[in-house]
Amino acid sequence: MPELPEVEALRLGLLNHLIGRKIETIQVFKPKLVYSNSNKRIECSYKKNEFETELKDQVFKSIKRRAKNLIFEFESGKIMLVHLKMTGQMVYQDSNVTTLGGHPIQLSENKLPNKHSHIIFDLDKGQLFYNDTRMFGYVLYFPSMQEFEKRDHFKGLGLEPMSEEFTLDYFKAGLKKKNKSIKSVFLEQSVVVGLGNIYCDETCFLAKVRPDRLCKSLNDDEIENLYHYAKLVIDHAIKEGGSSVANYLLADGSKGNYAFFHNVYQKSGQPCKTCKKPLSKIQHAQRSTVFCESCQK
Numbered sequence: 001m002p003e004l005p006e007v008e009a010l011r012l013g014l015l016n017h018l019i020g021r022k023i024e025t026i027q028v029f030k031p032k033l034v035y036s037n038s039n040k041r042i043e044c045s046y047k048k049n050e051f052e053t054e055l056k057d058q059v060f061k062s063i064k065r066r067a068k069n070l071i072f073e074f075e076s077g078k079i080m081l082v083h084l085k086m087t088g089q090m091v092y093q094d095s096n097v098t099t100l101g102g103h104p105i106q107l108s109e110n111k112l113p114n115k116h117s118h119i120i121f122d123l124d125k126g127q128l129f130y131n132d133t134r135m136f137g138y139v140l141y142f143p144s145m146q147e148f149e150k151r152d153h154f155k156g157l158g159l160e161p162m163s164e165e166f167t168l169d170y171f172k173a174g175l176k177k178k179n180k181s182i183k184s185v186f187l188e189q190s191v192v193v194g195l196g197n198i199y200c201d202e203t204c205f206l207a208k209v210r211p212d213r214l215c216k217s218l219n220d221d222e223i224e225n226l227y228h229y230a231k232l233v234i235d236h237a238i239k240e241g242g243s244s245v246a247n248y249l250l251a252d253g254s255k256g257n258y259a260f261f262h263n264v265y266q267k268s269g270q271p272c273k274t275c276k277k278p279l280s281k282i283q284h285a286q287r288s289t290v291f292c293e294s295c296q297k
Helices: 004-018 045-054 106-110 145-150 168-176 182-188 197-207 220-239
Strands: 023-028 060-066 069-074 079-083 088-093 098-102 117-123 127-132 138-142 280-284 287-291
Touching (some): 004 069, 004 098, 023 045, 045 138, 098 106, 182 287, 197 220
Antiparallel strands (some): 088 098, 117 127, 280 287
């Protein structure tokens, strides 16, 4: 699944092609993708017709991001929310260029639309495709920002690590309320968003704290280190376009460069960059977790 830096890179890439473009027609081939964000989704003809009808003739005004969600705003005030989940992909194509963002689907590089193209937007210039091999993602319509906020879609999410509201005092108070490990709290996104598996392990390594430590065991210096490096890692990863360690591409079809800066992620058994001892790997919070037993306490 792409993490915050990868989704931010995709947002920036799509801005170059979609702002000012008008949707002329929409075809939804898998109605469950526009039904809801729950794990149990149905193929509802009403939601399909609403999506196709209400977004027709809409002009893209802006693209924002909240955690791993893309929020498309139209000049009319209507909203479209997109979450790629694990295998979603967005592709913009016109007569001169094809740009892909998200999970790489080889078929999409040669043929559009294809069997994975579940939503197609015909624009006044080019087409926008939502492709998804496993169909875990969703593309939702809201009549207004007020209605979108009323649905409280982001309930339970913490703050963005680069936001002004994300202060050390906020972070410290949030961690001290949790009777869980650092990694569990980062992954659940309830205190801070964007620190998924990759950036959690990297943050903990730089802060010299084991990711399986309980939050209540941390002293103030350790919390401050985690706070500092969480911001540093996310900022650096965004600037490098993300990690692209597996199957995530940027909107121009390139891969992010942050993987070149990984200290521990997917490096179990390799020498620690600090002490040269082999890095350890455990299964924690249902994820493979790599750390240095010597440097991280």
